[in-house]
Amino acid sequence: MSMQTKFLLDESQMPRFWYNIQADLPKPAPAVLHPGTLQPVGPDDLAPLFPMTLIQQEVSLEREIEIPEPVRDVFRLWRPSPLMRAHRLEKALGTPAKIYYKYEGVSPAGSHKPNTAVPQAFYNKEAGVKRLVTETGAGQWGTSLAFAGSLYGLQVEVYQVRVSYDQKPYRRAVMETYGARCVASPSNETVYGRSVLSKNPNHPGSLGIAISEAVELAVQRDDTKYALGSVLNHVLLHQTIVGQEAMEQMKMADAWPDVVIGCAGGGSNFAGISFPFIGHALRGGEKSRIVAAEPAACPSLTRGKYAYDFGDTGHMTPLSKMHTLGSSFTPPGFHAGGLRYHGMAPLVSHCKELGLLEAVAFNQVECFEAGVLFARNEGIVPAPESNHAVRAAIVEALRCKREGKAENILFCLSGHGHFDMASYQKFFAGELSDESYDDKELAMALAGLPSVAESA
Amino acid sequence: MSMQTKFLLDESQMPRFWYNIQADLPKPAPAVLHPGTLQPVGPDDLAPLFPMTLIQQEVSLEREIEIPEPVRDVFRLWRPSPLMRAHRLEKALGTPAKIYYKYEGVSPAGSHKPNTAVPQAFYNKEAGVKRLVTETGAGQWGTSLAFAGSLYGLQVEVYQVRVSYDQKPYRRAVMETYGARCVASPSNETVYGRSVLSKNPNHPGSLGIAISEAVELAVQRDDTKYALGSVLNHVLLHQTIVGQEAMEQMKMADAWPDVVIGCAGGGSNFAGISFPFIGHALRGGEKSRIVAAEPAACPSLTRGKYAYDFGDTGHMTPLSKMHTLGSSFTPPGFHAGGLRYHGMAPLVSHCKELGLLEAVAFNQVECFEAGVLFARNEGIVPAPESNHAVRAAIVEALRCKREGKAENILFCLSGHGHFDMASYQKFFAGELSDESYDDKELAMALAGLPSVAESA
Numbered sequence: 025m026s027m028q029t030k031f032l033l034d035e036s037q038m039p040r041f042w043y044n045i046q047a048d049l050p051k052p053a054p055a056v057l058h059p060g061t062l063q064p065v066g067p068d069d070l071a072p073l074f075p076m077t078l079i080q081q082e083v084s085l086e087r088e089i090e091i092p093e094p095v096r097d098v099f100r101l102w103r104p105s106p107l108m109r110a111h112r113l114e115k116a117l118g119t120p121a122k123i124y125y126k127y128e129g130v131s132p133a134g135s136h137k138p139n140t141a142v143p144q145a146f147y148n149k150e151a152g153v154k155r156l157v158t159e160t161g162a163g164q165w166g167t168s169l170a171f172a173g174s175l176y177g178l179q180v181e182v183y184q185v186r187v188s189y190d191q192k193p194y195r196r197a198v199m200e201t202y203g204a205r206c207v208a209s210p211s212n213e214t215v216y217g218r219s220v221l222s223k224n225p226n227h228p229g230s231l232g233i234a235i236s237e238a239v240e241l242a243v244q245r246d247d248t249k250y251a252l253g254s255v256l257n258h259v260l261l262h263q264t265i266v267g268q269e270a271m272e273q274m275k276m277a278d279a280w281p282d283v284v285i286g287c288a289g290g291g292s293n294f295a296g297i298s299f300p301f302i303g304h305a306l307r308g309g310e311k312s313r314i315v316a317a318e319p320a321a322c323p324s325l326t327r328g329k330y331a332y333d334f335g336d337t338g339h340m341t342p343l344s345k346m347h348t349l350g351s352s353f354t355p356p357g358f359h360a361g362g363l364r365y366h367g368m369a370p371l372v373s374h375c376k377e378l379g380l381l382e383a384v385a386f387n388q389v390e391c392f393e394a395g396v397l398f399a400r401n402e403g404i405v406p407a408p409e410s411n412h413a414v415r416a417a418i419v420e421a422l423r424c425k426r427e428g429k430a431e432n433i434l435f436c437l438s439g440h441g442h443f444d445m446a447s448y449q450k451f452f453a454g455e456l457s458d459e460s461y462d463d464k465e466l467a468m469a470l471a472g473l474p475s476v477a478e479s480a
Numbered sequence: 481m482s483m484q485t486k487f488l489l490d491e492s493q494m495p496r497f498w499y500n501i502q503a504d505l506p507k508p509a510p511a512v513l514h515p516g517t518l519q520p521v522g523p524d525d526l527a528p529l530f531p532m533t534l535i536q537q538e539v540s541l542e543r544e545i546e547i548p549e550p551v552r553d554v555f556r557l558w559r560p561s562p563l564m565r566a567h568r569l570e571k572a573l574g575t576p577a578k579i580y581y582k583y584e585g586v587s588p589a590g591s592h593k594p595n596t597a598v599p600q601a602f603y604n605k606e607a608g609v610k611r612l613v614t615e616t617g618a619g620q621w622g623t624s625l626a627f628a629g630s631l632y633g634l635q636v637e638v639y640q641v642r643v644s645y646d647q648k649p650y651r652r653a654v655m656e657t658y659g660a661r662c663v664a665s666p667s668n669e670t671v672y673g674r675s676v677l678s679k680n681p682n683h684p685g686s687l688g689i690a691i692s693e694a695v696e697l698a699v700q701r702d703d704t705k706y707a708l709g710s711v712l713n714h715v716l717l718h719q720t721i722v723g724q725e726a727m728e729q730m731k732m733a734d735a736w737p738d739v740v741i742g743c744a745g746g747g748s749n750f751a752g753i754s755f756p757f758i759g760h761a762l763r764g765g766e767k768s769r770i771v772a773a774e775p776a777a778c779p780s781l782t783r784g785k786y787a788y789d790f791g792d793t794g795h796m797t798p799l800s801k802m803h804t805l806g807s808s809f810t811p812p813g814f815h816a817g818g819l820r821y822h823g824m825a826p827l828v829s830h831c832k833e834l835g836l837l838e839a840v841a842f843n844q845v846e847c848f849e850a851g852v853l854f855a856r857n858e859g860i861v862p863a864p865e866s867n868h869a870v871r872a873a874i875v876e877a878l879r880c881k882r883e884g885k886a887e888n889i890l891f892c893l894s895g896h897g898h899f900d901m902a903s904y905q906k907f908f909a910g911e912l913s914d915e916s917y918d919d920k921e922l923a924m925a926l927a928g929l930p931s932v933a934e935s936a
Contacts, residue, residue: 027553029556029557030491030556032490034488035484097485100486101485101486101564101858130586132855132859132860133859134898174856175856175857194901197904198861198904200904200905200908201852201856201904201908203856395657400630400631400658400659401630401631403557403587403588403589404588443898445649445650445653446650446653448653448654448656449652452656
């Protein structure tokens with residue numbers, strides 16, 4: 025073959041600014057509302073949870089927001105991340121398309137999550153915060169925040185859903201290696217946790233309960249704040265470094281993408297790869313098709329309603345307008361745990377409403393098939409979440425084959441699957457099927473959406 | 481800090497030749513002997529096991545051996561690997577030394593092993609071989625050969641020690657993702673396996689038994705050959721790409737290493753980082769101290785005898801002169817499984833005898849402590865094997881601190897620990913102790929070495 029496979033940027037070429045899509049949107053995103061007053065939330069409402077710099081980033085309309093030098097210093101450990109040309113996958117598919125992937129699994133935590141964990145830890149440290157609390161399900165976010173905390177000398181406490189805490193001790197071991205304290209949720213350490221345990225001492229936990237416990241602790245203590253790994257505007261902002269690097273690297277490859285693909289759960293990975301390309305087109309540059317790949321078993325963008333909803337099941341958060349399956353919707357237990365969220369990031373949802381992106385949904389088994397094909401040709405075993413993007417890229421490459429088009433396809437491989445081999449094991453044992461939700465449950469969850477006047 | 485952390489080579493700077501230390505040795509390494517005749521083995525003796533190109537590499541005296549272009553094409557997936565400056569670890573230690581590490585965990589299998597698995601698969605494919613059989617313990621080698629086989633369309637069968645097969649299903653899942661067939665050893669598929677099972681149907685297996693099964697199958701079938709992941713000259717040769725890249729990268733950093741460190745089990749990782757530096761000095765270039773870091777519980781270089789011995793416990797291999805604890809020595813069950821081998825590679829052993837390298841041994845707990853310190857400062861969680869090199873680098877850095885010397889320390893971080901988190905978990909639970917062998921057993925194993933006239 026002898027063809028270039030990796031497109032690498034030097035440390036000196038690492039972006040110095042995050043890209044804020046809010047500066048370029050033709051119509052501003054709807055306001056976030058206080059659930060009591062239904063009035064837009066102000067900085068003071070969020071101050072118990074986040075440091076002021078992050079709250080300012082949440083609402084900023086500036087196009088470029090500087091990445092602090094100490095954050096860039098940490099990023100040097102793995103950024104800029106590589107852009108790869110998937111020569112062998114192209115050959116296996118017999119497609120005239122060129123497939124490129126931006127690989128975020130090179131971070132110490134193995135996914136894109138440290139891109140926001142590191143600046144969040146930095147801004148909290150700068151604000152005098154001593155401790156960060158967060159929740160985690162499968163553990164990717166908890167691992168990333170634990171890593172970030174260890175670098176800045178911040179205590180990190182992770183409320184891990186009990187069933188994951190018990191079943192995935194290795195993820196917990198990684199968090200402990202970084203010095204974090206992991207607590208099985210529901211726990212006896214919070215009022216809310218004790219109330220859940222009093223009803224059911226063997227409660228398996230849920231992400232919603234873990235969020236409530238983490239938020240309760242952050243609100244209670246002056247030296248403690250909360251950190252969230254997706255959905256919020258500032259989290260999406262931090263991930264745009266991915267797409268900005270990819271844009272430079274696609275230029276190096278002399279291959280502007282005809283289509284840009286990301287898997288979408290809460291939306292931060294998808295926004296990271298796509299927002300810089302959306303913004304480029306909004307400012308009059310070349311246009312790419314933008315495709316969000318989501319799980320068919322939790323299809324907020326393709327089957328959800330665009331409406332105001334809570335971010336959590338316990339209804340402790342503000343109301344955001346987003347594509348939602350309803351905050352009471354419980355996604356079935358498929359293996360891409362990072363995509364099991366009832367809502368989509370408000371900024372991603374808004375872009376969908378503005379016609380700036382498309383969404384597709386894939387079933388579990390076809391995603392694992394795509395991941396195995398990818399691994400056997402490109403070497404990397406993708407995370408189950410990332411398999412949705414791999415599947416979407418293969419679908420586009422096969423369309424190019426049918427249409428005889430040599431398009432450039434770019435997707436984000438958000439992480440590796442080293443901690444998810446139990447799911448591959450089940451796939452090979454023939455024990456995986458396409459999970460699906462109950463139509464009635466979805467209808468009920470959607471019927472239960474909070475009632476908010478559209479003028480809000 | 482704002483100081484350069486990564487030293488990257490472009491694909492075009494990837495070495496085109498492996499470095500063969502046999503060309504520069506002041507005295508040739510002792511011959512490998514046939515166990516029956518005690519005469520040097522010839523190519524025909526090895527032909528049932530290996531393709532002729534690898535047998536030729538085993539005995540070649542040429543300094544540079546060309547890396548085939550199709551092998552370099554596969555290497556592009558992750559090579560050249562990064563050289564990193566450990567700024568944060570230096571600061572944590574308060575040392576004036578500069579610590580650099582060459583990181584081999586970026587390969588799809590997560591360690592240095594694909595550096596030889598890929599060329600071995602390539603040469604076998606070229607020779608018309610259809611199937612490769614090998615053994616694996618913890619699974620790093622089996623994973624790497626499975627990965628390499630998937631790229632060249634070779635069937636790969638891995639005889640995995642039963643206790644690992646049962647206890648580490650995730651490693652097996654990775655091998656199956658790459659399309660390999662894993663068989664628990666002892667198995668019913670070989671004469672030798674059946675003989676072991678007939679005596680003990682619940683035999684937990686051992687690396688020695690798995691080797692015997694793999695060799696038996698390779699010898700039996702014309703379309704099948706055997707592959708070994710360490711110890712042999714051609715395996716060490718393939719790993720020299722690591723040290724050659726590191727040499728270029730240390731020049732980029734303007735920091736010639738005062739000391740070069742690798743962990744040593746069978747010897748291939750250690751040879752990979754060190755042989756190019758040893759050769760450079762042998763040819764009159766700058767001299768570096770060369771340090772092999774081995775486990776105190778399996779200390780072939782520091783406590784073994786330099787003598788002719790078998791490579792396996794079943795005594796099916798030729799006799800090699802090496803530092804050995806005796807082929808009947810059973811290392812205690814410490815967690816750096818990749819370092820649990822009774823002998824040291826003959827070429828590494830020979831260099832030790834020639835005074836070209838030093839060896840140090842470390843206990844298990846101090847190695848995990850080093851790994852945790854590394855992870856909390858540099859982000860990467862090292863493999864338990866690599867922790868021995870991390871420990872050695874820390875010892876050197878603290879010596880520099882005492883002596884007030886700003887030396888350049890280079891070590892190879894041979895792999896990440898994502899598949900070894902169970903051992904970190906035990907470390908944090910306080911369940912790890914320093915394993916030690918039985919002195920009497922070692923004395924008996926050494927007394928049982930085969931008797932070979934020294935003139936041989």
